[in-house]
Amino acid sequence: MFAEMARGNQRDLARQKNLKKQQELAKSTKKGDYQKRKENDADILREKQRLADERKAAEAAANLKK
The missing domain is CATH 1.20.5 (Single alpha-helices involved in coiled-coils or other helix-helix interfaces)
Structure with missing residues (x-):
């Protein structure tokens, strides 16, 4: 029992x-704080775009040297 x-x-x-x-x-x-989450997502996307631009610039520079 x-x-x-x-x-x-x-x-x-x-x-x-x-x-x-x-x-x-x-x-x-x-x-979650919508505005804060929105800003965080935007920061992440900006960083990804910056890295992609740097990679493209490096590839373009490498192509010019050839």
């Missing part, structure tokens, strides 16, 4: 823990 109560309590605690975890996860993905 006592084992059943303990197991039931364990299930309840696990459910509460999982619910809290799911809420935190949903909050972090959906409620």
Whole structure:
């Protein structure tokens, strides 16, 4: 009898823990600061573009030397 109560309590605690975890996860993905995320994505794209431009310039310089 006592084992059943303990197991039931364990299930309840696990459910509460999982619910809290799911809420935190949903909050972090959906409620992130839109403007901050947008700026961060733009910075990443600018950096990728800068690297691509540098690579193209290096290839063009290499072609001129040939």
